Amino acid sequence: MIRVLVVDDETLVRTGLRMILEAADDIEVVAEAGNGTEAITAVARHRPQVVLMDVRMPRMDGVAALQEINRSQSPPKVLMLTTFDRDEFVHAALRARAAGFLLKDTAPRDLIAAVRTAADGSAVLAPTVTKRMIDAFADQFSPDVRAARERLAVLTARERDVAHAVARGLANAEIARALGMTETTIKAHVSRSLAKLRLTNRVQIALLVRDAGESGAWSAHAAESPRSQE
Template identity: 50%
Template sequence: MIRVLLADDEAMIRAGIRSILATDPDIEVVAEATDGREAVELVRAHRPDVALLDIRMPRLDGLSAAAELRRATPDVSVVMLTTFDEDEYVSRALAEGAAGFLLKAADPRELIIGVRAVADGAAYLSPRIAQKVIAQLGAGQLSKADAARRRVEQLTPREREVLALVGRGKSNQEIGGELFLAEGTVKSHVSAILLRLSLNNRVQAAILAYEAGLVRADG
């Protein structure tokens, strides 16, 4: 069972998201918050697998809440959920360690896919968000590529293989299947990669894999 905390200050939005999530028998909403401060408190109390946070909330906005959760409960995956897809929000969300970014206007099935992907240890960005990230990476690509390749050289050959598959959006289970590794071994490799390269999460690892040329934008 995937345990989810839902945080949004609009009751109708919460009800709609809860109804969508309820269509998947493997997902359970264990708590709801109406502001960012309450979301942080409830995550600490319930320790869900995934925290769905609206970006614009009273008392503490979603991005600030995500930063607090990264420090206090790094085992909880944070997904930003918003009506907006401005570049500043995307950049801040990734910098604050969000594992996913979903738009409220997206297909409801995308919400289920995103929650499942993040709970399984993968990263997930709405296609519109992914396009923005790729476009941003295109600017100054050569200098970024050189720096990224130097960073990746610190890794072992096996770690580079794992990083490339993380860059393709694969979950730990899928990576294990491709490389014939136990899921726990893959998890250890991912943790070592994040630590050695000073990355906050799989989204940042995927971006680095792209910049280093380990994965192409077209997959």
């Protein structure tokens, strides 16, 4: 059973999220909190595996709470909820190592899938969120094209294929199908790429690919790659 803490300053939102999540047989909402301060206390008391937390809240916002939660021993995975419309907190949350981002209008089945993915230790970035984050923060992550390409040069050809697919907002399962690999292999490629590039999450990979001017190169290159190679 996946233990989840729901954090949002609006009672109706928390109630709605609880109803959606508890419709799944393998998810239990162990507590709710109305701000970041309450969230920190609830994490210590209830030991959830996943925290679903609003970015914007009174008293203590989601980013500040995330930073504090991540200082604890064996912290839970924290998924940030955002409307994303000009949300200046998203970049800060990325730097604080959020496990992922979801829009508040995410479909119920996708919300449940995201919680399961986070509990499994993988990053959660809905394609729509990925695209909007890249568009919004490209300027802040933009070294010149040559520098970005030099960084990507440390990746193998297959790791680069996966990086290009990540930049398109594809999930691991979609990348696996497109490249003829297993999802486990895709996860391994992403992990190795993050380590080689000294990055912390998939969005930063996507931004680097964009900076290198390679965000449109994936389809043609992948089509030429042997699908059986891993």
